[in-house]
Amino acid sequence: MERGMTVKPEMTTGLVWSALADPAHDSQRLFRQILAALSEPGTLHAIAVAEPPQARLGAALWGALLTLCDLETKIWIAADLDSPPLREALTFHTGARITNDPANADFALLTPESFDPDIPFALGSDSYPDRSTTLLVAVERLENIEGWRLSGPGIAESRMLDIGDGSRALMTRLAANRASFPCGLDAIFGCGGQLAAIPRSTRIDSTRIDGANAGEVN
Amino acid sequence: MNGYNFAYLDEQTKRMIRRALLKAVAIPGYQVPFGGREMPMPYGWGTGGVQVTASILGADDILKVIDQGADDTTNAVSIRHFFQRVAGVETTTSTATADVIQTRHRIPETPLRNGQILVFQVPIPEPLRFIEPSEQETRMMHALEEYGVMHVKLYEDIARYGHIATTYAYPVKVDGRYVMDPSPIPKFDNPKLDGNPALMLFGAGREKRLYAIPPYTRVESLDFEDHPFEVQTWEHTCALCGSDHSYLDEVITDDKGGRMFVCSDTDYCQTRRGEVA
Amino acid sequence: MYVAVKGGEQAIANAHRWLADRRRGNRERAELEVEQIGDQLRLAVDRVMSEASLYDPELAALAFKQASGDLTEAVFLLRAYRTTLPRLAVSEPLDTANMRIERRISATYKDIPGGQILGPTYDYTHRLLDFLQLAGAEVPPAESRDDVTEAEPCPQILELLNDEGLVEQELDDGSEPADITRDPPDYPMDRAARLQMLARGDEGYLLALGYSTQRGYGRNHPFAGEIRLGQVEVEIHVDEWDETICVGEIALSECQLINQFGGSREAAPQFTRGYGLAFGHNERKTMAMALVDRALRAEELGEPIVGPAQQAEFVLAHADSVDASGFVSHLKLPHYVDFQSELDLLRRLRREHAQNTSFGQSESHGNPATEEETSARKSGQGKHDREGGVHGL
Numbered sequence: 001m002e003r004g005m006t007v008k009p010e011m012t013t014g015l016v017w018s019a020l021a022d023p024a025h026d027s028q029r030l031f032r033q034i035l036a037a038l039s040e041p042g043t044l045h046a047i048a049v050a051e052p053p054q055a056r057l058g059a060a061l062w063g064a065l066l067t068l069c070d071l072e073t074k075i076w077i078a079a080d081l082d083s084p085p086l087r088e089a090l091t092f093h094t095g096a097r098i099t100n101d102p103a104n105a106d107f108a109l110l111t112p113e114s115f116d117p118d119i120p121f122a123l124g125s126d127s128y129p130d131r132s133t134t135l136l137v138a139v140e141r142l143e144n145i146e147g148w149r150l151s152g153p154g155i156a157e158s159r160m161l162d163i164g165d166g167s168r169a170l171m172t173r174l175a176a177n178r179a180s181f182p183c184g185l186d187a188i189f190g191c192g193g194q195l196a197a198i199p200r201s202t203r204i205d206s207t208r209i210d211g212a213n214a215g216e217v218n
Numbered sequence: 219m220n221g222y223n224f225a226y227l228d229e230q231t232k233r234m235i236r237r238a239l240l241k242a243v244a245i246p247g248y249q250v251p252f253g254g255r256e257m258p259m260p261y262g263w264g265t266g267g268v269q270v271t272a273s274i275l276g277a278d279d280i281l282k283v284i285d286q287g288a289d290d291t292t293n294a295v296s297i298r299h300f301f302q303r304v305a306g307v308e309t310t311t312s313t314a315t316a317d318v319i320q321t322r323h324r325i326p327e328t329p330l331r332n333g334q335i336l337v338f339q340v341p342i343p344e345p346l347r348f349i350e351p352s353e354q355e356t357r358m359m360h361a362l363e364e365y366g367v368m369h370v371k372l373y374e375d376i377a378r379y380g381h382i383a384t385t386y387a388y389p390v391k392v393d394g395r396y397v398m399d400p401s402p403i404p405k406f407d408n409p410k411l412d413g414n415p416a417l418m419l420f421g422a423g424r425e426k427r428l429y430a431i432p433p434y435t436r437v438e439s440l441d442f443e444d445h446p447f448e449v450q451t452w453e454h455t456c457a458l459c460g461s462d463h464s465y466l467d468e469v470i471t472d473d474k475g476g477r478m479f480v481c482s483d484t485d486y487c488q489t490r491r492g493e494v495a
Numbered sequence: 496m497y498v499a500v501k502g503g504e505q506a507i508a509n510a511h512r513w514l515a516d517r518r519r520g521n522r523e524r525a526e527l528e529v530e531q532i533g534d535q536l537r538l539a540v541d542r543v544m545s546e547a548s549l550y551d552p553e554l555a556a557l558a559f560k561q562a563s564g565d566l567t568e569a570v571f572l573l574r575a576y577r578t579t580l581p582r583l584a585v586s587e588p589l590d591t592a593n594m595r596i597e598r599r600i601s602a603t604y605k606d607i608p609g610g611q612i613l614g615p616t617y618d619y620t621h622r623l624l625d626f627l628q629l630a631g632a633e634v635p636p637a638e639s640r641d642d643v644t645e646a647e648p649c650p651q652i653l654e655l656l657n658d659e660g661l662v663e664q665e666l667d668d669g670s671e672p673a674d675i676t677r678d679p680p681d682y683p684m685d686r687a688a689r690l691q692m693l694a695r696g697d698e699g700y701l702l703a704l705g706y707s708t709q710r711g712y713g714r715n716h717p718f719a720g721e722i723r724l725g726q727v728e729v730e731i732h733v734d735e736w737d738e739t740i741c742v743g744e745i746a747l748s749e750c751q752l753i754n755q756f757g758g759s760r761e762a763a764p765q766f767t768r769g770y771g772l773a774f775g776h777n778e779r780k781t782m783a784m785a786l787v788d789r790a791l792r793a794e795e796l797g798e799p800i801v802g803p804a805q806q807a808e809f810v811l812a813h814a815d816s817v818d819a820s821g822f823v824s825h826l827k828l829p830h831y832v833d834f835q836s837e838l839d840l841l842r843r844l845r846r847e848h849a850q851n852t853s854f855g856q857s858e859s860h861g862n863p864a865t866e867e868e869t870s871a872r873k874s875g876q877g878k879h880d881r882e883g884g885v886h887g888l
Contacts, residue, residue: 024224028276031236035274039243039417039432068240070233106237126361130241130250153246153393154432156415181395186244199244201393201432222579231578251679255578260571261821263828286831293828295503323832341825352808354682379844385836404836424818426679450839467831468838482832 017089018050020066030067034188037197042150042159044142045195054086061109061136061190069107071095076105076121078114081138105133112139112167121185129182132200140164142191149205150198160207161196163189175204225272226304231255235273235428239419242430247392248360249343254426264297265423267320267339274335274419275301275318280308282316287324287465287482294322311485323386325407327464327486330416332433338401340422343429345389345399365397368440376445385450391438392431406449406465411437454479459490518563532556541746541775542566546816547573548676548695549580550745550774567697567820574817587730587739588667591749591772592651594725598778601652602719603753609649614724615776652721653751653768662753662766682808689791689811690784694772696814698780704804705786712802713790717769720753724776748773750781754789759797767796 020026026049033045049063069075073096077086090096099105102121115137124132140163147162148171163171170187177184177200184200198204223229231253238252257265275281281301285294289311297320298309310316313328322339330336342348346356349367359365368389375383388405392398400411401420411418411431418431431437441447455462457478464486466479481487519526533540533556543555547570555573562568598614601607613619625632656662673688675695684692693701708714726744733740750771758764769789771781790804791811803809813819 024229025277027229027233028224028274032274032276035236035239035243035417038240039430040434068233068237070230072230072234073237127357128251129245129248130238132241134240153435154243156413156434182245182248186240201244201246226579228579228581251681253677253679256571256574256817257578258575260824261818262823262825263821265821286829290503291829292503292507295507299504299507322828323830341822352682353680353812354808380847383840383844385840386833402830402833404832406836424822450836465832465835467835482835 017052017062017085017093019093020049020063027067030063033195034064034067034197037188037195038154038186038199040154041152041198041202042144042155042161042196044144047190047193047195049193051193052086052089054081054083056111056138057081057086057109058138058190059193060195061138061188064136064188064190064195065090065096065107065109066093069094069096071097073097073106074099074104076100076102076108076133078108078110080111080114081109102133107136108133109136109138112137112163112170115170115173117169117173123180123183123185126183129184132183132185135185135187137163137170137187137189139167139189139191142189142194142196146207149207150202151205152203153201154199155202161198163191163196171204171206174198174200174202177201178203222304224277224305225275225301226257227255227269227272231269232273235269238428239270239273239430242419242428243417243432245396246431246435247390247396247398247429249422249427249429252426252428254423257423259296259300261424262341263293264320264322264339266421266425266428267322267337267423268297268300268421269423270337270419270421270428271301271318271320272305274337275305275307277305277307279317280310280315282310282313282319282485283321284319284324284326284483284485285322286467287326287486288484290484312489313483313485323402323404324465324482325403325410327461327481327483328489329410330414332415334416336414336416336418338403338418338420340399340401340420340425340427342387343399343420343422343425343427345387345397360396363395368397372440373442376442381445382441382447388447389440391440393436397440398429398431404450404465405439405447408437408439408447409449413437452479456481456487459487461487461490518561527560529553529556529560532559538776539564539566539569541773541777542698542780543569543573544775545773545777545780546570546695546697547577549573549577552775567816571817571820584731584742586742587732589727589729589747591723591727591747592649592654594649594723594727594747594749595744596649596723596725598724599649599721600719600723601721603652603721607652608655609647616778649723651751653753656753656766660763660765663756663768665768665770680811682811684807684811686788686792686795689807690770690772690788692811692814693784693787696784697816697819698777698783700814700816700819701783701787702779704790704810705783707802708786708790708804713793713798713800713805715769715789715793715798716755717752717786717789718754719782720751720768722748722750722778722781724748724778746775748775748777748781750778750785752782752785752789756796767792 030047033047037043037045047060047063049059051059052062075090075096076099087098090098102108102119105121108121121133122131124130143162144160145162146160149158150161151158174185174187181200186199188195188197234253238250242250254266254269257268259265283294283298285291288294301307302309313319313326316334318335318337319326320337325336344356346359346368349371350356372382386404387399387402388408390398390400390408390411400408413434415433417433420429439447452466454466456464456466458480461481464481464483467482468477468479470477533552539559540552540555543559543566544550544552554576558569558572562572596612598616599612601611653662657664673685675688675691727747728741729743729745730739730741752769753766754769756765756767767789769785771784771788773780787804787810791807793800793805800806
């Protein structure tokens, strides 16, 4: 949480946050990494973007925001990531609109801790499943080790992913995507400069034997 | 090229297409509506594929463009030139070397590898369109997973001809959910869609739809238990490289009924000839 | 020995050179200037601007010249250029009531406030070829437009009917209209999106559809309430100054049709409207557009849908000449691979047909399912019976 934090968020303004040095080529490179992350769920991608002053957000998610957002997108921000400098930086660098209505958000910024299954994010409809909120989740760990076993499109057999402790509620929700498919939530994870993703097409099982919740999450 | 952004499209249009592509890979086989733009080539000539390629292409990518499997057909030449002009990228005819391959009507014979992206040009993305012309109706059919009309259409072929008479743009089912048009590739290429290590992106410019098959995704060609899916076979081998396993084009050589069969994939054929020689 | 066709690049380069040569034509004659086209072929330029949805007379004239007078090609050129333009501002809604009028007629009243102004119309010309123009006749004296511009106010005719509640009201509810240049078509479309689609639709196509409604395929009894042409100010609101400023004038054609409506349980009988709007002098286009607009309101007004012009998805999905000409012309692209597939299938079918015929069988291939399937299909049943045997579905 403290890593790389030289300026406290409340002491800076959004204008201090760095943008992409070469917008056309940097955003292309970042997009290809995000595309690869969603095409092959659970794969890790190192995002080369300057760390934002708000360390918990991390360089990977800041890079994703700069790459994907503009004045046509709406962003919802959970309380534990929200700050005036972040809002200012987002508005200044992307033109994106901040919304308080999660059902109206194209992207939602949150952590596993601030995820609550009762937040009414947009899931899309059976006719337009693409009209859904994409979660951008700042996590403590992103490693291809025991934790969750992923399978489905983009994965030859299965792939392990651990996103840190306290992620059960979030992963249980993502595992439930299968039941509501094609409606559902796609999630992009950032941990510092590392990025990974789990789209709604992914099957998720817990690999940890910790009592009643072991095995298939949904 | 002066006056135009890298890869022609402005950054805001690219972002719009990129966001749609992320939805497309997250919902394999679902046609994502996108705000397709007019391009400097006609609709129907690959504008969907060109918009996808323009949105994903980077300065370091090596691009290959094929039409009917060949690198030297006029429209492939034209599209390759376009990206050389507006993006200055390196191009190749080698399937193995390319990072991004834009194609019309074929999947290369050389197996694709993980990390490559195959971009298909799609004229009519809706597999149900020729059964049900109304977009409102077909959207509802996809929503309800009501694909009975497609069964009926294929079965009518069997009843009439004794086998399914669809030879290209043969419908597939992606990851057990969406029935999808693989673009007008010959059904010979359909098995290559299943579990392919490459990412496959589909762009329909005029119809303003994008869709995708992520790597290693289950893709089944529709069939019946008593009439399993089968691909075309030839009695001939390629007259140039001797291949007995590639898709062959028939070439008329004179006005007396003379004809020969050659690989439609020119890179594959040339590579084989190089190896044999 | 067969050699694969090479030299596609050279062929394309040669074609481009030949085209440029043909475009220039006889070098002994002066080259057409873009300004001349804008000046003397203005109706072509106006049509190009309208269907390209870009108001720029100079570039439209250039497109017309570059396309050698092919209007569809010119529309495409200008439309493709349009996509590369940034959107700098959004104008306030245009107020055509404040049009600087060049032409204004109504077919519903003999005398109207502001008067009937014929303007520069072909309407009452006798369509006799003017051979004097062929010989380079004397130039007519320049017309002064002073007499028609700052005349008395010209209220919109349909608003005059409002007093009695005879005509439906069109009120701005302040909602954000769709933007067909940004968002993919989403059927069913609301009227704002439909009008946008029609405004850039091909004139010939709309004319034919509008005509079909007059011949009974979705008749709705139109009257030309008012047609006006002229200059309208474009205004934008500058947030920094909190002020609305005029950024220029554009020429517009507008047509308001009045149509009968018998009323319903909720609504008293009143006149309804069909609306057409286009850049420049594009009167025929606006009339056709207004007819089709009104026809497309059939569902909303509870009228029976009996004609093609009333079928929204059909009308709107095929109206755009850039879409249509692209897809039709793509048939010129190589289709060797699909054709080979069809060739292969056709040979197989003929082989099987010959075998069956030689065995003296009927063309049903002796498949007992055929008759049964057909009748089951007709009665709307049977399709679910088959699903049990399907895999991959």
